[in-house]
Amino acid sequence: MYTLDDAERFEVGEVHDLYRRYVNKSQVSLMTSFGFGRELVAHAEGAHLTLTDGRRILDVTGGVGVLNHGHNHPRILAVRERFARERRMEVHKTYFSPYLAALGHNLAEVLPGDLSMSFLPNSGAEAVEGAVKLAFKYHNGKRRTVLRADRAFHGKLLGSGGLTGQAQFAFPTIPGIDTFTYNDLASVRRAVATHPGDVYAILIEPFSASTIEACSEEFLRGLRELCDREKIVLIFDEIYTGWGKTGTLFHFMRYPGLLPDVLTTSKSFGGGKSSISAFVAREPVFRKAYDNLGDALLQSTSTTYYGFGEECATALEAVNIAIEDDYPARARAIGAVLEPGLRRLAKEHPDTVARVDGAGALWGVFIDGGPRILDLVAKLAPGGMARDPRFKTKLVTCAVISALYQDHGIFAYYTLNGRNPLIIGPSLITEPADVERTVDALGTVLDEGLGRLVTRFVKQKVASQW
Ligand SMILES: Cc1ncc(COP(=O)(O)O)c(C=O)c1O
Structure with a gap:
């Protein structure tokens, strides 16, 4: 068995060999x-x-x-060292977590309007799927269609990969996905009209980091109006663009008064260290979907890994840094x-x-x-x-x-x-x-x-x- 010391002494050729044998030979060839x-x-x-x-x-x-804060930001390292030094508790969900509580409060504090109810999984794909699942539950299964843009990246799990929908995603996915043209309101209207009364969610990146395209203000406000009229849950995926990257805290926040029903974030939310994401819902949307005793545990996207102590403590610090250091x-x-x-x-x-x-x-x-x-x-x-x-x-x-x-x-x-x-x-x-x-x-x-x-x-x- 290799030890950590062994791993830290490997030459690059040894690492390639181990990748070839245990990870993926073609990856070595490509990279x-x-x-x-x-x-x-x-x-x-x-x-x-x-x-x-x-x-x-x-x-x-x-x-x-992931690295708005850069590599190994000293305040992020200090939080994690303190968490370990004081032997804080990571795992149990049956004790309430002060870190999760504080983080939920801070998210609500920095986001506009009533975007205030959050859940904290590990990856971006999980946050997207959690948001879509919430939208489905909001309509109690009575609507079956979710709309995505033709230019999108939402993850690589079976659900989020299908919502990304590139040609090369040749896997089964969630049912009911239909497509509109990015930044084209007429195309969204046509897609909604094709499924009258059946669209439960529209998913969009206000700024697409993978194609470097942005939605216009007119498009986003038009989308909001359409979703209000048709009672469709509007989801903004800002997993990449959150925490200041494009010049406002979240890209959509450059347009005053504009709100999604659910927002997803990840990447720099974890300060470059923590594998954490969030979907944050407007309070009435969240309450209708999950706020009753029977459904209180349905919102999770993973049973074990969500809201872990050190991940939340790290994200708490990451958010504070992003705000304090503007x-x-x-x-x-x-x-x-x-x-x-x-x-x-x-x-x-x-x-x-x-x-x-x-x-x-x-x-x-x-x-x-x-x-x-x-x-x-x-x-x-x-x-x-x-x-x-x-x-x-x-x-x-x-x-x-x-x-x-x-x-x-x-x-x-x-x-x-x-x-x-x-x-x-x-x-x-x-x-x-x-x-x-x-x-x-x-x-x-x-x-x-x-x-x-x-x-x-x-x-x-x-x-x-x-
Ligand atoms: C906008 C957006 N959504 C979703 C994801 C998926 O996140 P993850 O890779 O953590 O699953 C990404 C990842 O790059 C992303 O940029």
């Missing part, structure tokens, strides 16, 4: 295409990673939504550097950058083009990759990400959804100088040209023999 798949992280602090060879990397992924303002300050910088790059590289879009500290750079020879490369790509109509875009975007990492020590990512933008989404503790450095480095990488970047990327992949 070792990038520098970061061929290295291990020794430490993580703030916006930086330190590799086992001592190299320092600027992490502008923002942990894909994370929305920090996101806006980061955006004030990113937006003009990235727009300038798009102007300077019209054949490479199709567009840039985003809000606050979450921006997408849509890379496209590249020499015609790449079409041939895409056609000859191994396995199922050649059948992917977006393979060329993914290839050129990966080549840019790889060069940013290797030449400049900057770690970015791209999304597998929509038009596969390269994402610059720094943690909200990132220094403005580091944000500027990221824009400059991306400019230098793009100056090299997509043809050369792809050649380098492919050569390295071949040479690394992974």
Whole structure:
């Protein structure tokens, strides 16, 4: 048996071998295409990673939504150390939890209107499914249709995966899912009219982090009106965008008076340490669904793991930090550097950058083009990759990400959804100088040209023999 000491002494090759044998061999093959798949992280602090060879990397992924507070925020660490030192209790639900109680209060305090009743599972997918389940229960099973947008990411469980609904989600899912076009009210109206009196919920991301698209104010307010008229439970999924990321505490909060019936959150809610999510319902909606003795225990999405002590204590601190340190303002300050910088790059590289879009500290750079020879490369790509109509875009975007990492020590990512933008989404503790450095480095990488970047990327992949 390996010990923790053994694990911490592994070389990267040993870790790859163990992944090949016990996790997924193809995952090793895929991720070792990038520098970061061929290295291990020794430490993580703030916006930086330190590799086992001592190299320092600027992490502008923002942990894909998890790290608004950065890595290992000192206040988050202190809470967890204190929890362990004082031997607090994690598990039993038959004793009431002061942490859960305080967290519920704080959520109600910072959210607008009567969004005040919360439940605290572990993952985003669970929060989404909990919200949809609540909506179904609100209508007592008398309605059977739930509407989702064509551009969405809501998770990968059987239910949330079906609600995400990408073509590649070839699994059974919950019944009654129908689709409307993102940000198109006429399309929602048509979908509702197709199922008269039968729609129990509409699920939408006001800002879609996986495609970098935002709903207009007019669309969101129209959705609210429609849901009020038709008594449909409106669910906003802000699992990624919560806690300041796009420049307001939650994206929808930039529109005064606008309220969903249920809001989902996760990721930075756990301060980068705690695996916790929440769905928060408006009080009357929650009460009608679950507030009676017979149904009081039905709202949970998992019987064992929800509302654990240390997870709630961590989230309590994470929320306090986001409010005290004004994370929305920090996101806006980061955006004030990113937006003009990235727009300038798009102007300077019209054949490479199709567009840039985003809000606050979450921006997408849509890379496209590249020499015609790449079409041939895409056609000859191994396995199922050649059948992917977006393979060329993914290839050129990966080549840019790889060069940013290797030449400049900057770690970015791209999304597998929509038009596969390269994402610059720094943690909200990132220094403005580091944000500027990221824009400059991306400019230098793009100056090299997509043809050369792809050649380098492919050569390295071949040479690394992974
Ligand atoms: C908007 C949104 N909803 C749901 C999820 C699913 O969360 P999880 O991966 O924790 O299941 C994600 C994850 O990226 C997300 O961005």
